[in-house]
Amino acid sequence: MLSWSRRRVRALAGAAGLAVVLALSAGCTGAEKSPDAARSFVSEGLDEASSAVATSQLAVEQARAHRSFATTVDVTLEDQQADLVHATRHLAILVAPDVTVARLRDRALAATNDATAAVTAARDALAHGRSLAAPSARLDRAADELDAVTGQVEAS
Amino acid sequence: MSKLLGAALGILTAIGGFLDIGDLVTSSVVGSRFGLSLAWATVLGVIGICLFAQMSGRVAAVSGRATFEIVRERLGPRVGGANLVASFAINLLTLTAEVGGIALSLQLASSVDHRLWVPVALVAVWLVLWRVKFQVLENVAGLLGLCLVVLAVAVFLLGPDWGDLAHQALAPVVPSSEGTAQYLYYAVALFGAAMTPYEVFFFSSGAVEEGWTPRDLAQSRVNVLVGFPLGGLLSLSIAALGAIVLLPQGIQTNALSQVALPVAEAGGKLALVVLILGMVAATFGAALETGLSSGYTLAQYFGWSWGKKRRPAQAARFHLTMMISLLVGAGILMTGVDPVKVTEFSVVFSAVALPLTYVPILLVANDPEYMGDKVNGRLTNLLGSLMLVVVVVAAVAAIPLMIVTGAGG
Numbered sequence: 001m002l003s004w005s006r007r008r009v010r011a012l013a014g015a016a017g018l019a020v021v022l023a024l025s026a027g028c029t030g031a032e033k034s035p036d037a038a039r040s041f042v043s044e045g046l047d048e049a050s051s052a053v054a055t056s057q058l059a060v061e062q063a064r065a066h067r068s069f070a071t072t073v074d075v076t077l078e079d080q081q082a083d084l085v086h087a088t089r090h091l092a093i094l095v096a097p098d099v100t101v102a103r104l105r106d107r108a109l110a111a112t113n114d115a116t117a118a119v120t121a122a123r124d125a126l127a128h129g130r131s132l133a134a135p136s137a138r139l140d141r142a143a144d145e146l147d148a149v150t151g152q153v154e155a156s
Numbered sequence: 157m158s159k160l161l162g163a164a165l166g167i168l169t170a171i172g173g174f175l176d177i178g179d180l181v182t183s184s185v186v187g188s189r190f191g192l193s194l195a196w197a198t199v200l201g202v203i204g205i206c207l208f209a210q211m212s213g214r215v216a217a218v219s220g221r222a223t224f225e226i227v228r229e230r231l232g233p234r235v236g237g238a239n240l241v242a243s244f245a246i247n248l249l250t251l252t253a254e255v256g257g258i259a260l261s262l263q264l265a266s267s268v269d270h271r272l273w274v275p276v277a278l279v280a281v282w283l284v285l286w287r288v289k290f291q292v293l294e295n296v297a298g299l300l301g302l303c304l305v306v307l308a309v310a311v312f313l314l315g316p317d318w319g320d321l322a323h324q325a326l327a328p329v330v331p332s333s334e335g336t337a338q339y340l341y342y343a344v345a346l347f348g349a350a351m352t353p354y355e356v357f358f359f360s361s362g363a364v365e366e367g368w369t370p371r372d373l374a375q376s377r378v379n380v381l382v383g384f385p386l387g388g389l390l391s392l393s394i395a396a397l398g399a400i401v402l403l404p405q406g407i408q409t410n411a412l413s414q415v416a417l418p419v420a421e422a423g424g425k426l427a428l429v430v431l432i433l434g435m436v437a438a439t440f441g442a443a444l445e446t447g448l449s450s451g452y453t454l455a456q457y458f459g460w461s462w463g464k465k466r467r468p469a470q471a472a473r474f475h476l477t478m479m480i481s482l483l484v485g486a487g488i489l490m491t492g493v494d495p496v497k498v499t500e501f502s503v504v505f506s507a508v509a510l511p512l513t514y515v516p517i518l519l520v521a522n523d524p525e526y527m528g529d530k531v532n533g534r535l536t537n538l539l540g541s542l543m544l545v546v547v548v549v550a551a552v553a554a555i556p557l558m559i560v561t562g563a564g565g
Contacts, residue, residue: 069265
C-alpha cells in the first residue's frame, strides 16, 4: 500500500514537473501572434477604448446640458478611465510579429493614451467647476484619432 | 376590499422585486451589444420562473414545508447534499453580487468609492434581516423597487422607432460585429438571470413564513403570473435603452454607471434620482432575499429551526448562517474584485445549477404523497418538462460557452 502511494506521488510529481516545463516553454513565445491575430488583438483594444471615449462624451454632454449630476458623471468617467487603462495595457503587452503591426500598435497606444488624458481632463474640469467645453472638444479629437487608427487597422 | 388591496400589493411587490443586479447588468450589456435580438431569452426565462415559482409556492402552501426540507426527504441526503452545496455556493455568489450592487448604486449617488460603501451595505442588510419582520422587509423593498418603472418610462420618453425595436425582437439575428458563441453565451446569461435559483428558495420559504394554505393559491398565482411578466418588461426596457442609446454610439456596457446614461438622456436629473433609488432598493431587496435564502437552504436541509417568524435566539444557526454569508460576501468584495464581473459570473453559474433546483420541484409537485389532489395538471407538466429541457441545455452549454467566448468576449 505504501509503495503504491509512493509510485502515485512520483507519478504526480512527474506530471507536475512536465506541466511546469510546458508552461515555461509556452511563456517564451506566448505574447507573439500571427499578423492577422495581432491585428485582431489591436482592434479589440481599440474597440474597448472607443467605447470608453463614447461613454465619456455622452456623460460630459449630459453634464453640460444639466441632465445629470456631477457625482454620477464623475463615477462614469472614473469607470471609463479604468477601461482605458485596461485597453492600454491590452495593447502594450502585444509583441508585434512585423513592423507594420508594430506601427499600428504604437499609433493605437498613442491614441488610447491621448484618450485617457482627455477623460482625466474632463474629470478635473468637473471637479473644479470649470467649463466642460474644452474637455469635450478634446474628447471629440480623441474619438476621431481612435476612429482613424481603427480604419488603418481594418485597411491593413 | 382588503383582499383586493392584498392582491394589488402582492403584484406590485412582485414587479418591484423582480429585478436585481444580475438583470440590471446583463440586460444592459445585451442591449448595448445585441439590441433586442435576445429578447426571446428574457421571455423564456420569465415563462420558466413563472412556472416553477407558482409550482414551489403551491408545494409550500399544500405541504406547509419549504423546498429544501422536501428535497432532502424526497431525494435522500446524498443527492440532497450535492444539491445543497451547489445551491448554497451559487446563492453566496449572488449575495456577493447584490451587496456589490448596493455599493455601486450608492457610489453613483455619492462618487465615494464602492468599497467604502460595502461595510455600510453589510451592516444595513444585516440589521434589517435581524430586526425587521418578514412582511415589512418584503413589501418595502418590493414597493421601493417599483421606482425602476422609470426604465420603461425612459424608453417612451426617448421616442424610439418602435417598428425597428419590434423587428429586432421578433426577427432576431446575430449582429455582424458579434459571433454566434457570444450570442448564445448571453442568451444563457439572460436566462440564468431571470431564473436565478434564490427566487424559488425565497418564494417557497416565504410562503411558509407567511403561513400560506391552499386557500392562498389563487392569490399567489396572480402575483406570479401578473407580477413577474411585468417585472420582465422592465428587464426588456433596460435592453431597449441599451439598443436605443448605447448601441448606435458604439458603447458597450461594462459598468453600472453606463446603465444610468440612457435614463439621464431621456428624463434628466429627476429620472436619474428615481433610477438610483430604484437600483438601491432592487439590489437591497435582492440582498435581503439572497441573505435569507442562504439561511433557508442550510437550515431546511439540516432540519434546524428557521424563519423570520421566530426570534433570532430561537433560530440561532439560521441567523448565524446569514451573518457569516454576508461577511464572506463583503470580504470577497473588499479584495477589490469588480462587482460587475461577480454579477456576470453569478448569472452564468446560476444557469449551470438550474437543473439542481428545478428538477426536484417538478418531482415533488407531481408526488401525491405531498400534494394530494393538488399535483400538477397535464398542461403544467407539459410546460414544466419542456422548460426543464431548456434548463438542462442552458446548464450544459454555460461553461463551454464561457470558455470559448472568454466570458462573453
